[in-house]
Amino acid sequence: MKFHATTASIPPQNAFYRMGFPKETNLPVNIIPLNPIVFLLRAAQIYPNKLAISHPDAAKGLVEYSFAVWAQRVQNLAYALKMSGIQPGDRVAVISPNCPLIADSHQAILAARAVITPINYRLKKAEVQYILEHSGSKLILVDHEFLTLVEGTTNIPIIVSKDTGRDNVGDPYEDFLDKGRAFSQERGWLGLELEPDENANASLCYTSGTTGRPKGVMSTCRGSYLAAVANAFETKLDKDSVYLWTLPMFHACGWTYPWATTFGFAAQVFIRSIRYPDIWHHFLNSGVTHYCAAPTVQIGIVNATEARRLDNPITAIIAGAAPTAHLIGELEKKSINVTHVYGLTETYGPFTRSYPHPYWSTVSLEERAKLFARQGHSFATADEVRVVYQIPPDHTGPVELVDVPADGKTLGEIVTRGNIVMKEYYRDPEATAKAFRGGYFASGDLAVRHLDRSVAILDRSKDLLISGGENASTLAIEQELATHPDVLEVAVVARPHPKWGERAMAFVVLHLDSAKKYEEDVIKFAESLAKHAKERLPGFARPEWVEIVQELPKTSTGKIQKNVLRERVREKDKEKARL
Template identity: 65%
Template sequence: MSIPNFRPTPASLPPPNAGLVLRQPKGLPANFQPLNPLQFILRAAEIYPDKLALLHSDVKYPVAYSFAVWCQRIQNLAYALIKAGIKPGDRVAVIAPNSGKLITVPLDANHGVLAAQAVPCLINTRLKPSEVAYILEHSGSSIILVDHEYVHLLPQDPKVPVVVCHDTGRAGDPYEEFLTSGRAYSQERGWAGLEYTSDEYAPATLCYTSGTTGRPKGVVTTLRGSYLAAVANAYESRIHLESTYLWILPMFHAAGWTFPWATVFGFATQITMRTVDYPLIWKHFLNSGVTHYCGAPTVQIGIVNDPAAKRLPQSISAIIAGAAPTASLIASLEEIGIQPIHVYGLTQYGPFTRNYTQPSWDGLSLQERSKFMAYQGHPFATAQDARVVYPPKSDDDVLVDVPRDGKTVGEIVTRGNIIMKEYFRDPEATKKAFRGGSFNTGDLAVIHPGGAVAVVDRSKDIIISGGENASSLAIEQELASHPCVLEVSVVARSHHKWGERPYAFVILKPKSKAKWKNRHSAFEQSLKSHAKERLPGFACPEWVQVVDELPKTSTGKILKVDLRKRVAALAKL
């Protein structure tokens, strides 16, 4: 694909026979090379220089970059940052949508900032100015790269240099001028003028958690971990030379689950969009040869229920994480030719387990198979382990695994190469997270006889009804199978007899809204009858409320803390 009448800026064009090797640090033995995902773009530009790397077409100023041109732009960014005074270990704040020439800034930053031996701090564009101000201050960012639509998020006096991108890719754009200044500053020293980071445990990214229960924490990942996680994601997702990856997942969300590097490792073409636009997503699904994308369940729900949704002419792999998908959602994706790849992870380590299909599922119906596919599964390539243990009572406790019976609930813990290094400037939180010698996720789960992990809930979301533990996730799985339910979330509400009972908030499918208009009480009875056929009595919802939307974090997770506040207020009426 090409863009008519578009030509990259002169500074973006690499010189003939440009060298694509960084200067090696002194003292490294010949049989050791520190792992660094920056290697992937150099390799791609060497092997497939003319292949389309990035396409940003659905804007006023569309652009398309080959691997060779994009690699040069990344080099220019590194030199521009160094010229601006950025030193190894400094944080570079990025506030931008997935695309724009800050394609070239979440995507450029995930490579160019590393080339300057600095650390990209990708900031959520959906935050409030006060939250952005906190992250800028806490991270100690030394420069800010910002898209023109998000300048309003900045403090009135940022106190550090700010580079604004107008998303044109043309001369005169401040971001393009910044890159051009980097090319001039390089004096054509090229990649050989930039030194390879000698410490593979140096920070690769600084990403902040959603902060649903307090101030967001800064998660520091390592170059080694990011390299290995990216290779694993490319392998597990089968991303390769013929793949086309559509950017739907926000790159600020756990550094795009390392897919900014995984796609380059696989030599894939990447298509970017400024926002999650379902008609535009379907346009690319049907016309752009898309083979892969990532998205949280809430986004997947929007995709399968868009009016344009239909059986696809080609198979598309959807990497699902961010929250547990329901079996109903997995079945809905398969019905239109989207193959779910269900992975599990947190901001602290990105995906590290995958649900692997089993031969024993071949004779099952789609609905039956989807229930097994909703499990979080086994550790994937480069991940170490996923244990389910009895929660430790102290920092010195030895972790004890629960039985592999698919019933006993414990907490998921993990360790290995791809886990975060630390919480930035928060040693106490870091120590708590790694108690027992593993990373403690806070996710409650069971482990089945074959070793597959299945999340049952977050510890704070369990509903205790009549002395029985009811998993809100398990309840949601069954309620979501009702033919009229688009999305559902379940929380506990106090009960005079049973202590707690489930309260379900439901969004109806667009096609079902007319059927139940002014008849929500009838829908409530229909849903309760549906639940009684599938759930034990203590897990059936006592109350059902139809809503137009559910409160969500900036990364698409349902804010159950807000729903619990709603039901707590009901008890006071």
């Protein structure tokens, strides 16, 4: 079926792409509040007929919008929200895979001066209910596939999208947009007021909550604007770019790429879930130039049946864990170039990057991987990333942050402040005060600073193991074990040891051929890995236990869930104690 945008999606001739401004606001002429919604308006003004969105995964077939048409749909949604009683500062929840619904929402909710609250659709129903209640969301936009997460559990109004983009197919979301267009009375963008306070709330994203209730990270219009500009600049997104959505857009607002892409005039291609044949289809046929994904997803990409060397290079933005030498090598063989970034939900996603240097091309792949694995230096719009001596959790009174020496050895905690740090933990002043002690945001990541001033994480504070009085980084151990030719993925956690206090336990996923090779002789692999570790790691850091697993537990964004592995270890020790 050939796609035609709905009647309500067609903009009028001579449309204005400028928002109104509250008359009571007396800002000087030289100040306009920063807000990422203006990127879409600028794109619609400069490149109205350029492809903005391509959604081949739609329920009724391919859906594509130009910037002008998409801007009209976003405008319709903004008016529909206002028609529904959404006021400035209200939270609007969105539960959706990567598709136009959640892309529209990142623009329109801000255009209505409300706060987008994207929710992880892989959470359990009770967890979703907690977030809805904690956020105080006034409306829910939900994809039909995930309606069961909210159906019958809430009194909040729900708008369901059937992901069609078409007229006359019984799609409540399309009806909602039609009503928004009618409600606008063709006032257009000028009838929508730009938020006058750039520090007003823009997004409320919830952390994974692996150690308790998820925390709501409140971000601002200004921070979202500056983080998006930084991401576009650091990865060279422009009008010739095609961004493939593999990173879930609900995760930290897609690291602000919903706005970085519009800033760069880039086209966006959606897939509703991670399917490697689909990813490779778009790599080969859709002109993809950029995508974001954790190393675990990258491993799936390079090992897919469809994987091959690309005629045109692609930029892979990697975060969540440092890429190994083997992974970097395999990506480069496919003509996929690595950009390694680091950040947290509290920093709008990435805020540092491992910046390459000319001499990197003269060193071995393994050495280059170690340089790539560093978290590097701060983005252009971020303040300096610091590594300071860690403040004890039970410390009270004034806090003075002291930087560790740039010797590549002294362990400290990464802290930062500035433009792309969250505003607060929503409705949690105690957690906010703790995170902001000393006037900086404390990440909880333990790192060193090298002589070139670049930063390298050694571990999360809770993942560091202490063996015989020596600190051992589980991340550093993983980096070395991952160089074993049979290892596809590896995760290391601390396990209690009667003599040394703690020792490393490695959970290993083998390459397919290697798994067959060691199927009848697991001990042989453990011996091979032990020999490999002995050549690369000090005694206190070598794994005492090795377990081959089919897969590692992961979050929705591909991060390995070490809390799950630690729980497995505890259960093993309990069982052992009972015997």
